[in-house]
Amino acid sequence: MRQAPGQANQQLKPASTGKRRMLASAVVSGLTLALAGAMPVIAQSKDGKLKVGLMLPYTGTFAALGTAIENGFRLHLNEQGGKLGGREVELVKVDDESDPAKATDNVNKLIKRDNVDVLIGTVHSGVAMAMAKVAKDSGTILIVPNAGADAVTGPMCAPNIFRSSFSNWQPGYAMGEVMAKKGHKRVVTITWKYAAGDESVRGFKEAYEKGGGKVIKELSLPFPNVEFQALLTEIAATKPDAVYTFFAGGGAVKFVKDYAAAGLKKSIPLYGAGFLTDGTLEAQGADADGLFTTLHYADSLASARDNAFRLAYAKTFKLQPDVYAVQGYDAAQMLGVGLNAVKGDISKKAEFAAALKNAKIDSPRGVFTLGKSHNPVQDIYLRQVVGKENKVISVASKGLADPGRGCKI
Amino acid sequence: MDFSIFLIQCLNALQYGLLLFLVASGLTLIFGIMGVINLAHGSFYMIGAYMAFGLAPIVQSSFGGGFFATLLVGLFLAIVLGYFLEWAFYSYLYEREHLQQVLMTYGLILVFEELRSLIIGDDVHGVSAPDFLSGSIALGDTMTYPVYRLFMSAVCILLAIGMYLVFTRTRLGMMIRAGSSNREMVQSLGVDIQFLYRVVFAAGVAIAAFAGMVAAPVSSVYPNMGSQVLIICFVVVVIGGIGSIRGALLAALLIGFVDTFGKVLLPQASGVLVYVLMALILLWKPQGLFKAG
Numbered sequence: 001m002r003q004a005p006g007q008a009n010q011q012l013k014p015a016s017t018g019k020r021r022m023l024a025s026a027v028v029s030g031l032t033l034a035l036a037g038a039m040p041v042i043a044q045s046k047d048g049k050l051k052v053g054l055m056l057p058y059t060g061t062f063a064a065l066g067t068a069i070e071n072g073f074r075l076h077l078n079e080q081g082g083k084l085g086g087r088e089v090e091l092v093k094v095d096d097e098s099d100p101a102k103a104t105d106n107v108n109k110l111i112k113r114d115n116v117d118v119l120i121g122t123v124h125s126g127v128a129m130a131m132a133k134v135a136k137d138s139g140t141i142l143i144v145p146n147a148g149a150d151a152v153t154g155p156m157c158a159p160n161i162f163r164s165s166f167s168n169w170q171p172g173y174a175m176g177e178v179m180a181k182k183g184h185k186r187v188v189t190i191t192w193k194y195a196a197g198d199e200s201v202r203g204f205k206e207a208y209e210k211g212g213g214k215v216i217k218e219l220s221l222p223f224p225n226v227e228f229q230a231l232l233t234e235i236a237a238t239k240p241d242a243v244y245t246f247f248a249g250g251g252a253v254k255f256v257k258d259y260a261a262a263g264l265k266k267s268i269p270l271y272g273a274g275f276l277t278d279g280t281l282e283a284q285g286a287d288a289d290g291l292f293t294t295l296h297y298a299d300s301l302a303s304a305r306d307n308a309f310r311l312a313y314a315k316t317f318k319l320q321p322d323v324y325a326v327q328g329y330d331a332a333q334m335l336g337v338g339l340n341a342v343k344g345d346i347s348k349k350a351e352f353a354a355a356l357k358n359a360k361i362d363s364p365r366g367v368f369t370l371g372k373s374h375n376p377v378q379d380i381y382l383r384q385v386v387g388k389e390n391k392v393i394s395v396a397s398k399g400l401a402d403p404g405r406g407c408k409i
Numbered sequence: 410m411d412f413s414i415f416l417i418q419c420l421n422a423l424q425y426g427l428l429l430f431l432v433a434s435g436l437t438l439i440f441g442i443m444g445v446i447n448l449a450h451g452s453f454y455m456i457g458a459y460m461a462f463g464l465a466p467i468v469q470s471s472f473g474g475g476f477f478a479t480l481l482v483g484l485f486l487a488i489v490l491g492y493f494l495e496w497a498f499y500s501y502l503y504e505r506e507h508l509q510q511v512l513m514t515y516g517l518i519l520v521f522e523e524l525r526s527l528i529i530g531d532d533v534h535g536v537s538a539p540d541f542l543s544g545s546i547a548l549g550d551t552m553t554y555p556v557y558r559l560f561m562s563a564v565c566i567l568l569a570i571g572m573y574l575v576f577t578r579t580r581l582g583m584m585i586r587a588g589s590s591n592r593e594m595v596q597s598l599g600v601d602i603q604f605l606y607r608v609v610f611a612a613g614v615a616i617a618a619f620a621g622m623v624a625a626p627v628s629s630v631y632p633n634m635g636s637q638v639l640i641i642c643f644v645v646v647v648i649g650g651i652g653s654i655r656g657a658l659l660a661a662l663l664i665g666f667v668d669t670f671g672k673v674l675l676p677q678a679s680g681v682l683v684y685v686l687m688a689l690i691l692l693w694k695p696q697g698l699f700k701a702g
Binding site: 051059060061063067114131193220221222224226227229230231232233236237249250253254257258261262263264280282283284285367383 | 410411413417421422424425507522523526530531532533534535537545547552553554555557558627628629630631633634637647668669670672675676677679680
């Protein structure tokens with residue numbers, strides 16, 4: 001039978017040469033693996049550069065938030081001359097694309113391939129939960145500069161996990177108190193059906209119903225669906241006294257615009273967690289005027305600390321800062337406090353955590369401390385949209401601490 | 410649900426369905442006539458929306474044009490872009506297998522997203538509708554319906570009629586239909602099939618970008634808007650039958666109704682209902698509702 005040209009040669013090769021080749025490649029790969037395995041041991045824990053892994057969304061819906069957080073972090077780093085705790089900081093970036101499915105792989109990239117000492121991330125709650133799980137298992141210090149998933153300082157909490165932002169429960173709870181005090185008796189809630197939306201509404205419902213109100217309907221649509229018309233018609237049909245909502249990013253812009261276009265803004269007042277109007281006012285235009293929201297930051301705090309921060313940020317990045325930039329800035333502050341206490345030795349995790357537990361962080365939002373579950377205990381402001389700004393009306397909830405349900409540290 | 414609310418929900422469903430048709434018709438055109446799976450379709454939609462945002466101030470300052478002038482300029486630019494893309498990339502994809510088409514067009518998605526991030530940035534932006542279309546019509550005592558959404562539905566209906574007329578009543582339409590059933594025969598009859606395909610592709614891109622521009626005041630422009638729209642477009646095309654404009658229209662309306670009433674009646678399952686609909690239709694008619702043409 002005729003054979004193709006190559007096959008005859010393969011048949012004539014002696015078996016011993018094949019075996020020798022296999023042995024050689026086995027030895028080489030064995031050596032490579034051994035060397036690679038030895039690398040982490042060589043990495044420093046108290047001298048040399050401190051490797052900080054930034055896992056943030058640089059593409060996708062939350063890209064602007066990721067950039068703002070990194071800008072805030074870099075601003076503080078620059079103010080400290082590029083050093084925290086006496087060590088020079090080297091930043092390693094990974095784009096998490098706000099995709100929970102890729103999250104574990106991305107975190108492992110930072111921990112195992114890049115050997116970071118500290119993890120900072122992220123925006124999307126689903127991704128942050130995956131990060132928290134890996135950080136809990138590996139013991140790497142993680143500071144969350146946005147994701148508000150209650151679980152991160154709840155059942156998933158750990159001595160090495162900290163948050164510089166908020167828990168989804170906090171702004172919701174504060175708004176629940178506000179709306180109950182305002183005398184709205186029947187409220188409809190509407191949000192995306194995912195962790196952040198559910199937890200925000202839950203926090204709202206807890207305070208609102210304690211204050212004597214009743215949530216008559218809880219509307220939701222799948223994330224990131226933005227076809228609100230059907231549910232807006234439902235709201236009009238239900239005729240509540242007010243509506244509480246949680247949306248962020250592009251969805252927040254569309255919802256506010258659709259709400260106004262459907263004529264509901266005049267008849268049924270709209271309230272929301274601060275993300276509804278943060279970073280979105282330029283796109284929302286007049287449709288957002290007069291909206292009340294609650295958040296741990298506002299555009300018009302006018303404290304000396306905030307003014308200095310805003311000026312420095314605007315000078316460095318030619319942009320106005322927002323709550324995400326503040327959170328990134330404070331994540332760097334928290335890292336600095338911890339590192340100063342352990343004199344740059346990142347392996348002293350217990351001392352690091354103890355230092356942060358007792359710390360008062362001087363943030364542009366006001367001074368805050370960390371609660372038992374490592375979530376900020378902070379003032380939540382009631383803001384109203386006036387012009388193109390979220391102006392502070394009052395403090396909705398002073399020193400509000402997330403209950404940290406399920407956290408065992 | 411009382412009757413007036415039911416009617417308003419029907420109006421919502423109809424309007425959403427027509428918008429879906431507007432966006433998906435370009436995809437079914439390219440997929441059906443040219444046999445190319447174009448994943449970058451969502452990116453063309455995004456390009457249209459960003460053009461509405463980016464061109465508006467330029468058109469305003471150069472010759473004082475408003476929304477419609479921006480639409481025309483954007484449409485022209487989209488046709489040019491489509492013509493160039495077909496010449497540079499897509500003309501190599503006709504005889505290839507689907508995987509290679511997917512790889513090429515997916516690569517284009519990544520390039521377009523990055524370019525968008527570099528040129529315009531990652532912030533969310535709003536586009537304002539022209540003043541005479543910004544009002545609302547009162548429906549009952551609490552709700553109003555924005556005039557602009559009615560305008561969008563009217564545009565979709567006009568486009569559907571226009572496409573039908575071009576395909577069935579003009580020589581160009583006749584050549585396109587012939588080219589999709591037998592490319593070589595049409596070529597041997599002396600028709601320049603290369604040029605024909607380029608025209609069809611440019612039309613597909615233009616329709617997608619036009620949909621983006623028209624929908625921009627309602628949806629606002631933000632990163633990733635293309636991928637969200639792409640998936641639902643494929644569902645429309647698969648349900649309607651690949652290459653069938655009639656099918657795309659019917660499928661889009663079906664999805665509009667299922668999605669709207671699903672959100673209200675079965676909120677827990679609303680994310681899945683559209684795909685359940687697709688599965689059921691495929692079980693009944695594996696080729697989709699209508700055949701090509």
